[in-house]
Amino acid sequence: MSIGQALPAQTRQEAVERSSLAQIGDVDIDDVLDYVHADLKRLPDHMELYRRYLRQRWDVYELDFTQDVVDWRTRMSQEERDAFVAISSGFHHGERQVEVELPVFMLGGTEEAKIYMSSQIEDEARHTVFFDRFYREVVALPGSTVQEVLDASYPYVSETFVGPFGLLAYQADELRRDPEDLAARTRYGTTYFLWIEGVLALSVMKITLTYCRTRKFLPAYYAGFTATCRDEARHVQGGMRFLRDAVQSDPSQLREIHETLRTILSMNGAVSRRLALEALGWTPEEVRRLMIRQLSMKLSDVGIDLPSDIQQMIQRIEPELAGG
DSSP: OOSOTTSOHHHHHHHHHHOOTTTGGGSOHHHHHHHHHHTTTTOOOHHHHHHHHHHHOOOGGGOOOHHHHHIIIIISOHHHHHHHHHHHHHHHHHHHHHHHHHHHHHTTSOHHHHHHHHHHHHHHHHHHHHHHHIIIIISOOOOSSHHHHHHHHGGGOOGGGHHHHHHHHHHHHHHHHOTTOHHHHHHHHIIIIIIIIIIIIHHHHHHHHHHHHHHTOOHHHHHHHHHHHHHHHHHHHHHHHHHHHHHHHOTTHHHHHHHHHHHHHHHTTOOSSOOOGGGGTOOHHHHHHHHHHHHHHHHHHHTOOOOHHHHHHHHTOOOOOOOO
16 A cells, blocks of 8 residues: 555655655655655755755665565566566666765765765665675575675676666766866766666666565565665755756856767667566556656756757657666
8 A cells, every 4th residue: 555645745755754664665656756856946955965864874684585585486477587687687786886986976076065975875885785685685696795696696687787887987987087077077977867866767666666566575675675766866866956056057067968968868778688577567668758757857857958859869768777
């Protein structure tokens, strides 16, 4: 049962804001996605986001995957398991990549931004451990270390992971040379905060968590990944604040956002192996509309206008996903 469409929107948002890890399993993913967008027009400052982090941080080791193991082994079909692992593996690797690369972006920020960003790095580490536990205890991938489990899940990663995350690695190398280069920071921020977190990650969350809630499967995964989505609300809001402030301080940064989006959208969908998400209840057209909506809402809420060629590219988005 959802926290509920019968309850007022403000009440649902308060439930998302205040739920403990034990309570968040009763929260509907749609309410969390609404929570992500609730502050995008206002965009909280970094210290407000840091205070929110302190209230909302959770212990990944409090999750009990016992029922998830039963669901995975006896209730889910092989097609469902294959689709679930394929779509989640990008998240597994994405969290780890950002955990080790985000410090480079942090170096060029204000002191307030650095304080907040330290909390996001801790979030990413926690999310890495969450997926490590899920793959180790539920999926039963081999490995005695975090790296060994990452290696075991890599064959399941969609090729779409290579495009945006390869680009992000290249942009992180740019920042290592000069962490205060605003244009390099804007390019990194567009790829990571807008596309990877704002579109791909939230779409993966919507797909997998809707499946879990509808089928009543994987309760610990649902609770942990819903808490992860709530963390992403802070990340997306902080990232979109950076992009908005960058354009306001230097209007030429809008060109960097546009060119980065052209690159990302040109790569989108260039795959030889497609994810079969129908087993999770999603058609390619539904995934495509979900991705377009996630991108369009972020841009609209923050007030980033797009030229006609990028608008046309967005309408041709292919429903291929990698999370992070």
